[in-house]
Amino acid sequence: AKTGLAGLTGSMIREGGTATLTAEDFDEKVDFLAADISSFVGDTKAGASLNCLSSVLDPSLDLFFDMMRSPRFQQSRIDNEKSNTLEEMKQRNDDAGTILGREWRWLLYGESHFSSRESTKTSIDAITREDMIDFHKKYFRPESMIIAVSGDVTARDITSLEQQSGNP
Numbered sequence: 001a002k003t004g005l006a007g008l009t010g011s012m013i014r015e016g017g018t019a020t021l022t023a024e025d026f027d028e029k030v031d032f033l034a035a036d037i038s039s040f041v042g043d044t045k046a047g048a049s050l051n052c053l054s055s056v057l058d059p060s061l062d063l064f065f066d067m068m069r070s071p072r073f074q075q076s077r078i079d080n081e082k083s084n085t086l087e088e089m090k091q092r093n094d095d096a097g098t099i100l101g102r103e104w105r106w107l108l109y110g111e112s113h114f115s116s117r118e119s120t121k122t123s124i125d126a127i128t129r130e131d132m133i134d135f136h137k138k139y140f141r142p143e144s145m146i147i148a149v150s151g152d153v154t155a156r157d158i159t160s161l162e163q164q165s166g167n168p
């Protein structure tokens with residue numbers, strides 16, 4: 001009854017602020033650091049990423065882990081994202097590739113398979129902030145995450161930041 005909850009939660013982890021920062025304050029801090037932070041949930045996987053200069057790695061990681069641990073799910077941003085989703089739904093039959101992909105999944109897996117289900121206005125409207133909080137608590141857990149680091153840092157740099165901040 002709440003098809004679209006995972007995807008909406010995935011985008012709102014990044015877009016909805018944190019327990020300590022409003023969405024606008026979080027955006028401002030990320031922009032000040034010239035960092036790129038994102039999150040998503042797809043059909044079979046979820047992810048989040050941080051891209052920043054090594055000179056601002058420590059404050060960027062603090063923001064990233066704050067976002068991952070305690071997203072705010074700010075209601076004004078949820079309302080905006082739901083509105084955008086409903087607008088996108090109005091256009092999902094305008095692109096032949098989108099139609100082909102949907103029909104292919106229906107033929108391959110059947111209409112009831114999780115990857116074949118399409119959100120509706122009713123299912124999007126039914127999603128609440130509390131649903132997103134519950135989804136996040138259930139699925140965004142340290143034991144189900146893999147962290148990969150690349151760039152102008154060493155393993156020692158990262159582990160020393162971990163020890164200083166207590167981040168996983």
